Amino acid sequence: MITFESIKWKNFLSTGDQWTEIQLNNISSTLIVGTNGAGKSTMLDALCFGLFNKPFRKINRGQLVNSINEKGLKVEVCFSIGKDEYRVFRGAKPNLFEVYKNNKMVDQDAAAKDTQKYLEQSVLKLNYKSFTQVVILGSSTFVPFMQLGASVRREVIEDLLDIQIFSYMNTILKDRVRTQITKNRDTIYLKDIAEERVLSQERLINSLKEINTNRKEEKQEKYDLNESKIKEKSKQKTSKKKKLKKLEDGCQGIETQRTLLQGLRDKQTENKTELKRLTKEIKFLESHDVCPTCTQVIGDGFKETRMSSLTTTGSGLTTDAESIEKNIDEILSAIDKIEKICEEMYSVRSEVSSLDRDILRLKKENLDIDTELKDLTTPKIDEENKILDRLNDELKIIQDDCASSNQTLDEYNIVGKLLKDSGIKKQIIKKYIPIFNGLINKYLHTMDFFVNFTLDEEFNEVIKSRFRDEFSYASFSEGEKQKIDLALLFTWREVARMKNSAATNLLILDEVFDSSLDASATGELLSILLKLGEGTNLFVISHKGDLLIDKFKRCLRFEKVNDFSKLLEEE
Numbered sequence: 001m002i003t004f005e006s007i008k009w010k011n012f013l014s015t016g017d018q019w020t021e022i023q024l025n026n027i028s029s030t031l032i033v034g035t036n037g038a039g040k041s042t043m044l045d046a047l048c049f050g051l052f053n054k055p056f057r058k059i060n061r062g063q064l065v066n067s068i069n070e071k072g073l074k075v076e077v078c079f080s081i082g083k084d085e086y087r088v089f090r091g092a093k094p095n096l097f098e099v100y101k102n103n104k105m106v107d108q109d110a111a112a113k114d115t116q117k118y119l120e121q122s123v124l125k126l127n128y129k130s131f132t133q134v135v136i137l138g139s140s141t142f143v144p145f146m147q148l149g150a151s152v153r154r155e156v157i158e159d160l161l162d163i164q165i166f167s168y169m170n171t172i173l174k175d176r177v178r179t180q181i182t183k184n185r186d187t188i189y190l191k192d193i194a195e196e197r198v199l200s201q202e203r204l205i206n207s208l209k210e211i212n213t214n215r216k217e218e219k220q221e222k223y224d225l226n227e228s229k230i231k232e233k234s235k236q237k238t239s240k241k242k243k244l245k246k247l248e249d250g251c252q253g254i255e256t257q258r259t260l261l262q263g264l265r266d267k268q269t270e271n272k273t274e275l276k277r278l279t280k281e282i283k284f285l286e287s288h289d290v291c292p293t294c295t296q297v298i299g300d301g302f303k304e305t306r307m308s309s310l311t312t313t314g315s316g317l318t319t320d321a322e323s324i325e326k327n328i329d330e331i332l333s334a335i336d337k338i339e340k341i342c343e344e345m346y347s348v349r350s351e352v353s354s355l356d357r358d359i360l361r362l363k364k365e366n367l368d369i370d371t372e373l374k375d376l377t378t379p380k381i382d383e384e385n386k387i388l389d390r391l392n393d394e395l396k397i398i399q400d401d402c403a404s405s406n407q408t409l410d411e412y413n414i415v416g417k418l419l420k421d422s423g424i425k426k427q428i429i430k431k432y433i434p435i436f437n438g439l440i441n442k443y444l445h446t447m448d449f450f451v452n453f454t455l456d457e458e459f460n461e462v463i464k465s466r467f468r469d470e471f472s473y474a475s476f477s478e479g480e481k482q483k484i485d486l487a488l489l490f491t492w493r494e495v496a497r498m499k500n501s502a503a504t505n506l507l508i509l510d511e512v513f514d515s516s517l518d519a520s521a522t523g524e525l526l527s528i529l530l531k532l533g534e535g536t537n538l539f540v541i542s543h544k545g546d547l548l549i550d551k552f553k554r555c556l557r558f559e560k561v562n563d564f565s566k567l568l569e570e571e
Contacts, residue, residue, distance in 0.1 A: 002124065002504040004537070005078045009046040011066040012073050013059075014039050016564035025505055027554045029529075029538045033545035034558035039565030040541045041510055042558075044136060050075035050090050052128040053097075053116060056136065056510075065093050068563060086123060099123075130156045136508045137489050145488045146461065146473040146481070153459040156492070157429060173416055180409045187402040194395040201388045208381050216373060223369045226362045233362075237355040240348055247345035254338040261331045268324045271317055278314045282307055430457055432495070439494055443487035446528055449480065453487070482512065486525060508539045513548060526551055 008021035014037070022043060034040045045055035045064070055064060065073045071093040078087050087100040099106040099119055106115060120127050126134070133145055133156045145153065285303050290296065418424050437454045444453060451471070452464040463471040473484060493507065512525070526548075529538055542548055549555050557568040 001081070001535075002126075002506075003080045004504065004506040005080060007043065007047055007050065007075070007077050009042070009050075009075045010073075011069050011071065012046055012049075012064060012075060013042050013066065014560070014563070014565040015042060016066060017069055017072060020565070020567050022556065022567070024539075025537050028534070028536065029552045030540070030554045030556060031545065031548055031552040032539060032541045032556045032558070033543070033549075035560070036543075038558040038560050039567075040558050042565060043539070044508060044510055044541075046075050047077060047508075048128065048132070048136075050077040050088050051119070051124065051131065053090065054128060056132070061092065066564075081123065088119065127155065133489070134492050135504055135506050136510065137485060137512055145492075146484060150459060157459065158425065173412060177409070177412050177416065180405065180412060184402075184405050184409055187398065187405050191395070191398045191402050194391065194398045198388065198391045198395055201384065201391055205381060205384050205388065208384065219369050219373050223366050223373070226366045226369070230359055230362050230366075233355050233359050237352055237359070240352045240355065244345060244348045244352060247341055247348060250341040251338060251345055254335060254342065257331055257335050257338065261328065261335065264324050264328050264331065268321065268328065271321045271324060275314060275317050275321070278310050278317070282310050282314075285310075426457060433457060435495065436491060439491040440484075440487045443490045443528065444483060447483045447486070447525065449483045449487075453484065486512070486528075490528065505535055505537045506539070507536055508541070510541045511543070513540065513542045513544055 004024040006021060006023050006025075008019045009015060010019050011017055020042075032040050032043070041057070045057055045059065048054060048056040049064065054061075065071065073092040074096065075090050076087060078085070080086065085102055087103075089096055089098040089100075091097075097112050097115060099115060101123075106118065124131070129148070129152050145156065148156070285298070285307055289298055291298060433455060440453050440455075441451075444451060454462045454464075456462070461473055463473070463476075465471065473481065476484070493503070507529075509529075529540075538552075540548065540552065545555070545557075554569070559566050559568060
């Protein structure tokens with residue numbers, strides 16, 4: 001059970017820089033009164049803000065800080081659970097959030113949201129919605145149970161029955177399932193790889209065995225064929241080399257012939273030069289009687305003698321020129337024949353080189369074949385079998401891991417079905433539904449509201465009149481709706497007390513008596529409230545102080561002084 005002991009606040013809404021403190025557990029019934037805007041409902045906002053970081057009313061966080069001082073908002077809530085004492089500090093400008101257990105601060109290394117999660121799930125075991133359904137019944141922004149969505153209704157009931165642990169477990173389980181699915185995929189992948197490695201090794205061993213019987217013959221045939229080719233190409237090489245020797249001998253005289261040719265062409269050039277000179281001199285003698293240089297007369301006798309000599313010399317030179325031309329042609333013909341022999345020699349020499357390369361390649365190929373044949377005759381099958389045994393052992397381990405992983409996932413799926421809303425929680429809720437309905441109708445009848453109200457397992461309501469007409473929550477008047485809301489509030493508190501889960505000493509009604517309840521219903525409600533017994537600390541916020549003050553053991557009055565809310569206590 002949660003026993004709220006005190007709450008205090010400052011610089012919160014209209015409250016100034018002085019602490020406003022209310023003891024929550026020392027008096028059984030307290031009436032809180034004040035004019036509009038005096039700060040009566042500030043306690044609700046401070047309580048919800050301190051515990052859940054959000055006010056009861058729809059107020060932005062920035063608007064919670066006192067608009068005059070504009071800083072230093074602080075709220076402190078003290079409560080106990082069993083033997084453990086808790087204090088929660090929360091503030092704004094600057095931001096503050098601290099939780100103390102038995103005067104020792106809870107680990108502040110964690111993020112604020114993690115600390116809030118710890119406070120709601122591990123300490124209070126209530127979230128904001130559930131807290132407001134069990135502790136507070138308001139008239140402004142409060143959303144009654146019957147106006148909550150199906151999922152939120154379920155959260156409230158799960159908190160009351162202390163079965164939200166199954167939801168937390170289901171959340172954790174989903175994470176584990178995702179992790180396990182990933183692990184399954186990984187193990188299946190590893191298993192596939194291991195299986196493929198085993199198959200590959202088996203294929204290798206079979207291949208080695210096949211090679212030892214079949215491929216050896218193929219290699220031997222290839223070896224013998226290469227040897228045959230080597231012999232044939234060696235014969236061709238020998239023949240070509242003989243021919244090459246003859247051709248090389250035939251090419252020996254080409255340089256001599258080229259030297260002779262050059263000598264003849266030199267003589268031919270000299271002969272032509274001399275003939276040109278003789279011809280020029282003859283033409284000179286024919287056309288000149290006087291020497292142009294010395295102006296002496298050239299005699300006819302001299303001309304005749306000289307021209308005869310020149311003519312004789314020229315005839316000799318012409319005969320020599322013809323002989324030289326003939327010799328040149330003969331030498332050119334001889335050179336052409338030798339060059340053709342040389343071209344053939346170069347071709348034969350290239351063929352011999354090609355044969356050498358082929359023979360070398362074939363010999364190297366046969367060396368490789370010979371090495372392979374030696375390996376084939378002694379294959380490492382035993383060694384490969386040892387590798388296969390090791391791979392099979394590894395595969396067995398992975399298969400066991402895979403089977404274990406699948407089993408774990410199957411178990412998670414089974415547990416997941418149990419943790420779903422349709423599993424264990426449904427069975428627990430199913431057992432409590434008749435208790436819910438019994439208590440709700442008891443409180444409704446106490447308030448003279450004679451209908452048969454039932455909730456099903458999905459928390460949908462069916463309301464029947466004494467004439468068996470069916471209604472919904474929305475079809476009733478505001479006063480009747482409030483009776484239903486009150487009946488549900490008392491029911492949830494009673495169930496919480498029975499379960500000792502969300503049970504608490506604190507019950508706050510905000511302007512419930514100021515709403516649509518008639519005088520009869522007001523009296524009936526007061527009667528119920530004052531019979532709640534020990535362990536309940538009732539706080540009623542109302543404008544009807546004059547009418548209600550004598551019904552309560554304590555009256556707290558809020559007033560506005562210099563724009564700040566002040567708390568006055570009246571006994």
